[in-house]
Amino acid sequence: MKRVIGIDLGTSNSCVAVLDGATAQVIGNRGGYKTTPSMVAVTETGRKLVGHIAKRQAITNAENTVYAAKRLIGRKFNSPQVMSAVRHASYRIVEGPHGEARIALRSEILSVPEISALILQELKIVAEDFLGEPVEQAVITVPAYFNDNQRQATKDAGLIAGLDVIRIVNEPTAAAISYGTSQREGTTVAVYDFGGGTFDVSILELGKGGVFKVLGTAGDTFLGGEDVDERLVDWLVAEFEAEHKVDLRSDRMARQRLKDAAEKAKCELSSVSSTELNLPFIISNERGEALHLQRSLSRAKLEELTADLIDRSIDICLDALSDAGLEKGDLDDVLLVGGMTRMPAIQRKITEVFGREPNRSVHPDECVAIGAAMHGASLVGAEKKPLVLLDVTPLSLGIMTHGGGFDELVPANTTVPTSRVKSFTTSRDGQTRMSIIVQQVAKDREGERELLGEFALEGISSKAKGAVVVDVSFAIDANGIVAVEASEQASGKKAAITVEASSGLTKPEIQEMQKSAAHAMDERRHGEAIESERQAAQSLVGEVERLLENLRSSAGDSSVLGATMAGIEAVLSQAKLLTDGRDPSKLKALLPQLERAAQMLRSLGN
Amino acid sequence: MSRYTNARLSPDSLKQLPLKPVEGFVLSRVDADSTADDVAASTGLDAATVQLALDRLVELGAVRVTGGRSQMPAARMSRPPEEPLQGAEDVRAAPDVFTAEEFELVHLLEARMLLANHYVLLGVPLSADRRAIKDAYYELVAMVHPDRFRGRNLGVAAPRVARIFAAVEAAHEALASRDKRARYDDSLSDANEPLTSPQVTAVSSGQGRAVAPLPDEAPLSSGRLAASTSHASGHMLARKLGRAPSVAPPPISSSPPSSTQGPASARSEASGHAIAELRRRYEQLAPLAKAEKLKSLVSQGEAALANGRGAEALQAFRLAQSLDAHDTAVLRGLTQAEELAAPEIGKNYAYFAKRAEYAEQTTDARAFWEAAATRAADDAETQGRAAAALLRLEGDASVALRCAGRAVLLEPKNAVFRALLGRAYLRQGMLRNAEREALAAAELDATCTELIDLRRELTSRAPLE
Ligand SMILES: Nc1ncnc2c1ncn2[C@@H]1O[C@H](COP(=O)(O)OP(=O)(O)OP(=O)(O)O)[C@@H](O)[C@H]1O
Numbered sequence A: 001m002k003r004v005i006g007i008d009l010g011t012s013n014s015c016v017a018v019l020d021g022a023t024a025q026v027i028g029n030r031g032g033y034k035t036t037p038s039m040v041a042v043t044e045t046g047r048k049l050v051g052h053i054a055k056r057q058a059i060t061n062a063e064n065t066v067y068a069a070k071r072l073i074g075r076k077f078n079s080p081q082v083m084s085a086v087r088h089a090s091y092r093i094v095e096g097p098h099g100e101a102r103i104a105l106r107s108e109i110l111s112v113p114e115i116s117a118l119i120l121q122e123l124k125i126v127a128e129d130f131l132g133e134p135v136e137q138a139v140i141t142v143p144a145y146f147n148d149n150q151r152q153a154t155k156d157a158g159l160i161a162g163l164d165v166i167r168i169v170n171e172p173t174a175a176a177i178s179y180g181t182s183q184r185e186g187t188t189v190a191v192y193d194f195g196g197g198t199f200d201v202s203i204l205e206l207g208k209g210g211v212f213k214v215l216g217t218a219g220d221t222f223l224g225g226e227d228v229d230e231r232l233v234d235w236l237v238a239e240f241e242a243e244h245k246v247d248l249r250s251d252r253m254a255r256q257r258l259k260d261a262a263e264k265a266k267c268e269l270s271s272v273s274s275t276e277l278n279l280p281f282i283i284s285n286e287r288g289e290a291l292h293l294q295r296s297l298s299r300a301k302l303e304e305l306t307a308d309l310i311d312r313s314i315d316i317c318l319d320a321l322s323d324a325g326l327e328k329g330d331l332d333d334v335l336l337v338g339g340m341t342r343m344p345a346i347q348r349k350i351t352e353v354f355g356r357e358p359n360r361s362v363h364p365d366e367c368v369a370i371g372a373a374m375h376g377a378s379l380v381g382a383e384k385k386p387l388v389l390l391d392v393t394p395l396s397l398g399i400m401t402h403g404g405g406f407d408e409l410v411p412a413n414t415t416v417p418t419s420r421v422k423s424f425t426t427s428r429d430g431q432t433r434m435s436i437i438v439q440q441v442a443k444d445r446e447g448e449r450e451l452l453g454e455f456a457l458e459g460i461s462s463k464a465k466g467a468v469v470v471d472v473s474f475a476i477d478a479n480g481i482v483a484v485e486a487s488e489q490a491s492g493k494k495a496a497i498t499v500e501a502s503s504g505l506t507k508p509e510i511q512e513m514q515k516s517a518a519h520a521m522d523e524r525r526h527g528e529a530i531e532s533e534r535q536a537a538q539s540l541v542g543e544v545e546r547l548l549e550n551l552r553s554s555a556g557d558s559s560v561l562g563a564t565m566a567g568i569e570a571v572l573s574q575a576k577l578l579t580d581g582r583d584p585s586k587l588k589a590l591l592p593q594l595e596r597a598a599q600m601l602r603s604l605g606n
Numbered sequence B: 001m002s003r004y005t006n007a008r009l010s011p012d013s014l015k016q017l018p019l020k021p022v023e024g025f026v027l028s029r030v031d032a033d034s035t036a037d038d039v040a041a042s043t044g045l046d047a048a049t050v051q052l053a054l055d056r057l058v059e060l061g062a063v064r065v066t067g068g069r070s071q072m073p074a075a076r077m078s079r080p081p082e083e084p085l086q087g088a089e090d091v092r093a094a095p096d097v098f099t100a101e102e103f104e105l106v107h108l109l110e111a112r113m114l115l116a117n118h119y120v121l122l123g124v125p126l127s128a129d130r131r132a133i134k135d136a137y138y139e140l141v142a143m144v145h146p147d148r149f150r151g152r153n154l155g156v157a158a159p160r161v162a163r164i165f166a167a168v169e170a171a172h173e174a175l176a177s178r179d180k181r182a183r184y185d186d187s188l189s190d191a192n193e194p195l196t197s198p199q200v201t202a203v204s205s206g207q208g209r210a211v212a213p214l215p216d217e218a219p220l221s222s223g224r225l226a227a228s229t230s231h232a233s234g235h236m237l238a239r240k241l242g243r244a245p246s247v248a249p250p251p252i253s254s255s256p257p258s259s260t261q262g263p264a265s266a267r268s269e270a271s272g273h274a275i276a277e278l279r280r281r282y283e284q285l286a287p288l289a290k291a292e293k294l295k296s297l298v299s300q301g302e303a304a305l306a307n308g309r310g311a312e313a314l315q316a317f318r319l320a321q322s323l324d325a326h327d328t329a330v331l332r333g334l335t336q337a338e339e340l341a342a343p344e345i346g347k348n349y350a351y352f353a354k355r356a357e358y359a360e361q362t363t364d365a366r367a368f369w370e371a372a373a374t375r376a377a378d379d380a381e382t383q384g385r386a387a388a389a390l391l392r393l394e395g396d397a398s399v400a401l402r403c404a405g406r407a408v409l410l411e412p413k414n415a416v417f418r419a420l421l422g423r424a425y426l427r428q429g430m431l432r433n434a435e436r437e438a439l440a441a442a443e444l445d446a447t448c449t450e451l452i453d454l455r456r457e458l459t460s461r462a463p464l465e
């Protein structure tokens, strides 16, 4: 049976796991790390770099290095979140053909799903190398608070990466799975997931027979470690400006260095109480003098700068609890997930608010991927004891009514899969077309409705007004993805649905991207092959040149050796030409000749 | 007109299907967009047999059916409807029907759903505490969650599982919090309960779809389902008396029903409480509410009648009758609804009959065919199918004769019906009549397979005369 991988596609870090025997395990990448930075870069020569290697060159190539792309996925360019990212990001965000956010990298403009696909592809390779077999199916996790557009875009990213995404699972739910299998039935747990870009909380009950029921969920897709870092950067920038009258934000490279230093300091302050930030030559003033940033930062200061962010997360937690109809005392455990939960202030706050030490038994960086792998295995029947997830939809789903009102069809926190049928009647004589605008809304945020699409039903029987009734069903599947289906109540007449306003990629676009991603993957595999041949050839060429030089200086241009030497020179120049080329097979064919020449020269030299 | 398309399952998957030879033969003749007539023509089988086989193939997912009530295609939210991209669901789907246990579970739950009581569906007594409700819910939901059937091609059964899942969710939802449960319990004392079935409540703003019509008695009386059936009819009785079901059905277990004998006494005690509780509530039922309900049921029934939805009307009037057995509007409506719903109920019986045949429960099958024929008295096809089935199952020959006669009366120019009538005559020893029908059939269609059968029966019979 083909194996299903579980992928935690994080804002800062991504992780892949697979069921190996009875337990799921995280697969280390080539560098031996269990998580891979969610970063993608394009080098000067147009090569794409993913993960640690992209992170390493981020400072020198800030404009062409993408981080936190997850904050942009499935979002419209003119949304407030993207607008804020445009201001802060060191890379360029532009508007795509459907009004969505895209990213400009050197000569290319890439959609966000394509960026995510590069990360997914990298993890796919990591898994394939580990398993020694091709991987086709994956379960990918998303923040519980993601809307339909974001989920759909994540699924598209999987498709582009050549993966069959058998399920999109919510991150806190996946974390609960990796925690829950060792817990007793009837446990009620709150999963507090503070990651790099998003904050999520889900309240779950572990029911009889391997059922995980989400009782309520809440979150903020724009609250995470990135915001904590941003606070620090703001503070550093302000302090620096007061001292030197220079705005550090004006320089992309300085911005990237600041961000890095801020994150590093934040992480250090989780274990020590004070740290130094040291960025020499960060910028020059108008007189051309180099300026240095040097500053010490205490844990207390960090906590002061970020207290409101942590408070916000706690408020969201309490909201979720009350939505689930529970009180603090009903919780058996509070589970900490996400890198940010290493921050002592967060742990302290939770202990304070919930009156209990949080549970830290699961690995905050790995449990999401592990849970996803376990669910994947269960879905394809590879788990002996199947898991059943009853997740909920985080947002309420409805349609826009005349005059711009919102008619709620599926309230937030409804168990999925679910569907609702609503009947529409024609309002004009001879009307053959109807248009329905579908929206999703976060609780208490009526104003910020997310448009999912405008559906046009066409080919409705032409009759007197009110005579035709069309049943439209709105379904939310187990992925949290919405589908609309329509049937005319009385007649059997066929009508089609077309989506008019949507920010998602179209099918041809996805197929095109899928093709070019597959092509790039081949190129890359090919590139790796040529690279190893090239390295072998280069070291031989170096050796032959050195030996040849030695021979020449010791024996001179004696006529006996002249012909041999000329022959070797010819092989050498051919080899040099081929190491610059793109065909590894020719280079491979030349290797034995080089080897023979080296051997001959070695024996002559002795 | 329904059109059938071969789902083109892989040979390996096909081998796993429990097909009879005739079904395999029919399948081999289904291409794309074939009608039942096409298939009948290319197999030389009679229409009834072909239809039976096609229905079965559709149920197994080996054949897809289009036409009839047409559905507009589903649209994914963010883009227009399209062919699935590479690696999409249906490529992977391996055909697999329900296992025997699942089959039983699904039918049991469907029967419970028709009773439309959340307690009944979850299998807990009215007095169950929160823990017991939760446990029952978790146990049940783990069995009917669509993921449990993932990657299996349930064919037309898939929406049934989805409906059960939704009903179980709705039941738990309604009983989860103290407030909601109190409200629901109050509504139970009002005899309107069966109309607000879970399927209907799951539909928020739109009108609910009509619940599938149910023949008078729950037609589930096959051996394996005995335990659940007795409960089902018990509730049916309760419903007729205008009361909500008073006894909790047995909890579901995946083992056969016989193993649920153990905790019976505990359960009967619990149900004793439940009955007392229910009686108390019932006695509080305000006469006013009853009149109100009656009125709304009657208008609901009349609307259904006007729209030609017989089964729905029948259900409404039956409920109304349980509130007031003498109301003239109710009685009038009932008569009309019975008339209107009869063919539908007949078809239902035909369906149950077929199912009994597949399960090789011949006695049940015969009884269901007879019931189908009685109901769908004006439907030539049902009459014909019933006649053919009764002959095949060696049922009551006089009933077979009546059915075939009725079919011929309705469609005198149908060779199959003529031949069937001939065979029925023959079964009754009326040789002369049989020969006459053979002649008539031959004149209409000499190649009809029923006629060939009739001729064979005639020749093997002749020397005895
Ligand atoms: N020791 C630490 N102390 C404080 N913060 C830390 C520590 N280690 C990591 N972090 C922060 O945790 C965040 C990354 O967490 P994580 O890897 O869980 O996020 P993610 O899964 O990539 O993002 P998301 O789940 O929001 O999409 C970063 O902001 C990182 O700076």
Ligand SMILES: [Mg+2]
Binding pocket: A008, A010, A011, A171, A195, A196, A338, A368
């Ligand atoms: Mg995360």
